[in-house]
Amino acid sequence: MESPTHCHHRSHKTCVSLVPIFNHLSDEQMADIAALARSKHYKKGEFLYQPEETSDALYILNQGMVRIFHLTESGKEQLVRFLQPGDFTGEMALFRSSVHESFAQAVKDTTICILKREDLQPLLAKYPAISLKIMEEFSRRLDQSEKQTTLVATEKVEARLAVFLVELMELGENEVTLPMSKKDLASYLGTTPETISRKLSSLEENGLITQVTNKRIRINDVDALLLV
Amino acid sequence: MESPTHCHHRSHKTCVSLVPIFNHLSDEQMADIAALARSKHYKKGEFLYQPEETSDALYILNQGMVRIFHLTESGKEQLVRFLQPGDFTGEMALFRSSVHESFAQAVKDTTICILKREDLQPLLAKYPAISLKIMEEFSRRLDQSEKQTTLVATEKVEARLAVFLVELMELGENEVTLPMSKKDLASYLGTTPETISRKLSSLEENGLITQVTNKRIRINDVDALLLV
DNA sequence: CGGCTGCTTGAAGACTCTCAACTTCCGTGG
DNA sequence: CCACGGAAGTTGAGAGTCTTCAAGCAGCCG
Numbered sequence: 001m002e003s004p005t006h007c008h009h010r011s012h013k014t015c016v017s018l019v020p021i022f023n024h025l026s027d028e029q030m031a032d033i034a035a036l037a038r039s040k041h042y043k044k045g046e047f048l049y050q051p052e053e054t055s056d057a058l059y060i061l062n063q064g065m066v067r068i069f070h071l072t073e074s075g076k077e078q079l080v081r082f083l084q085p086g087d088f089t090g091e092m093a094l095f096r097s098s099v100h101e102s103f104a105q106a107v108k109d110t111t112i113c114i115l116k117r118e119d120l121q122p123l124l125a126k127y128p129a130i131s132l133k134i135m136e137e138f139s140r141r142l143d144q145s146e147k148q149t150t151l152v153a154t155e156k157v158e159a160r161l162a163v164f165l166v167e168l169m170e171l172g173e174n175e176v177t178l179p180m181s182k183k184d185l186a187s188y189l190g191t192t193p194e195t196i197s198r199k200l201s202s203l204e205e206n207g208l209i210t211q212v213t214n215k216r217i218r219i220n221d222v223d224a225l226l227l228v
Numbered sequence: 229m230e231s232p233t234h235c236h237h238r239s240h241k242t243c244v245s246l247v248p249i250f251n252h253l254s255d256e257q258m259a260d261i262a263a264l265a266r267s268k269h270y271k272k273g274e275f276l277y278q279p280e281e282t283s284d285a286l287y288i289l290n291q292g293m294v295r296i297f298h299l300t301e302s303g304k305e306q307l308v309r310f311l312q313p314g315d316f317t318g319e320m321a322l323f324r325s326s327v328h329e330s331f332a333q334a335v336k337d338t339t340i341c342i343l344k345r346e347d348l349q350p351l352l353a354k355y356p357a358i359s360l361k362i363m364e365e366f367s368r369r370l371d372q373s374e375k376q377t378t379l380v381a382t383e384k385v386e387a388r389l390a391v392f393l394v395e396l397m398e399l400g401e402n403e404v405t406l407p408m409s410k411k412d413l414a415s416y417l418g419t420t421p422e423t424i425s426r427k428l429s430s431l432e433e434n435g436l437i438t439q440v441t442n443k444r445i446r447i448n449d450v451d452a453l454l455l456v
Numbered sequence: 457c458g459g460c461t462g463c464t465t466g467a468a469g470a471c472t473c474t475c476a477a478c479t480t481c482c483g484t485g486g
Numbered sequence: 487c488c489a490c491g492g493a494a495g496t497t498g499a500g501a502g503t504c505t506t507c508a509a510g511c512a513g514c515c516g
Contacts, residue, residue: 070378073454078378092371095364101371124360131359132352136323138366143320143329145373150298150306153380153418156471182495190381195472197496214481214495226301384503410463423504425464442463442513 015062015113018086021133036119041111048104055093055100056117061085064110070102079188152190158199160189162225178215243290243341246314249361264347269339276332283321283328284345289313292338298330307416380418386427388417390456406443
């Protein structure tokens with residue numbers, strides 16, 4: 001952790017050095033990039049961007065938490081992903097259409113760094129390694145997104161929930177903390193809060209998990225969980 | 229269309245010049261790349277790759293059709309995407325893990341060009357524009373994948389089917405041809421062939437579509453279709 | 457023509473959603 | 487620090503949607 005001061009123009013470096021797509025560069029190069037970044041703060045509930053807004057910047061999450069979601073015609077929210085510090089979003093805009101198609105909302109007070117498209121483009125030419133890193137990240141995300149589709153398309157809610165919990169486990173840990181509300185979790189897994197609640201109870205009845213607190217769940221039997 | 233001859237070592241150029249990620253380059257540069265590409269033919273039903281196989285090449289579809297699908301633990305197929313001539317796959321491997329996680333199967337007799345990872349990597353450094361194009365393609369695919377997840381997660385089968393049909397429509401056309409079997413369509417939409425069959429009948433009963441032949445469907449009312 | 461695969465149709469049952477009531481949690485303001 | 491209000495979460499009952507299993511039909515290739 002850094003000191004809890006706000007972003008002076010020097011401390012942009014924190015942002016840049018945080019993300020995998022930049023932190024492999026030399027200090028000098030990072031300083032180069034940091035000079036172009038702008039820091040911005042959002043209060044809980046505020047939106048970083050919304051659909052229809054023009055999209056021309058890369059958003060790097062410094063502190064806080066952000067949720068990205070779609071809104072269907074029928075008015076349903078679909079949680080696409082959660083950003084943790086070090087994650088970034090908005091990269092679509094750097095290569096394609098210039099209009100956002102999703103909502104990005106701060107879940108808690110949040111600090112981000114913003115890199116404008118016009119500032120970033122030259123960087124890609126200057127430091128080709130950045131492109132490789134971005135492609136790596138794209139590749140990872142695409143992979144994850146396709147797996148998520150498969151999961152939602154082929155498995156029942158209980159199995160989706162089980163996979164989600166197991167993926168949340170850290171090595172050597174047997175307890176997980178839900179990173180989001182159960183409402184959001186339901187949206188992410190393509191179901192409803194009611195069903196999430198019931199399935200968690202059901203898993204607990206069968207001894208596979210224990211609901212320690214609201215957001216804290218102990219995994220008692222990983223193997224059985226994956227067989228659900 | 230080119231002449232229907234098979235790939236001599238000169239005609240690799242066809243492959244390279246086909247795909248969006250390369251066809252913006254000069255003839256000279258494309259020839260440079262084409263020299264590294266290897267052509268390969270697959271019969272209907274054969275696999276380009278399978279899970280667990282090491283993955284170290286970019287596959288560019290020249291002629292034919294390929295389907296990419298996952299297999300869940302429960303043994304269900306989930307169709308991830310369909311490749312048409314000019315599409316490519318295997319790019320994951322170029323940046324991340326070196327093991328395939330999906331099946332790639334020729335739906336009909338198919339010709340592809342293969343670019344080895346070790347040959348491609350230097351190209352990215354030599355022609356940075358290629359990276360941009362690949363990122364653009366990644367971005368498009370990620371976008372599509374996230375939309376597909378949203379669709380499967382939030383909409384009923386009838387609505388998913390409706391969206392699929394509408395997206396298949398060409399400008400000015402009011403008839404579509406299903407590019408795959410209804411079995412695959414069911415898998416792609418996260419349902420069963422039986423349900424697809426029923427929902428198509430139901431849409432027809434309501435006058436929104438007409439099933440001309442097995443694979444040919446006339447769209448009678450686009451707006452109503454999207455409101456399903 | 458036989459056989460295989462894909463497609464359709466029917467009926468029963470499983471799973472999930474919806475709606476509504478109730479409880480718990482948490483931040484705010486007194 | 488406690489009380490309050492609103493949001494989140496839980497629980498129950500009933501209604502739909504979708505899957506599954508089974509049987510029959512159709513199309514295609516050897």
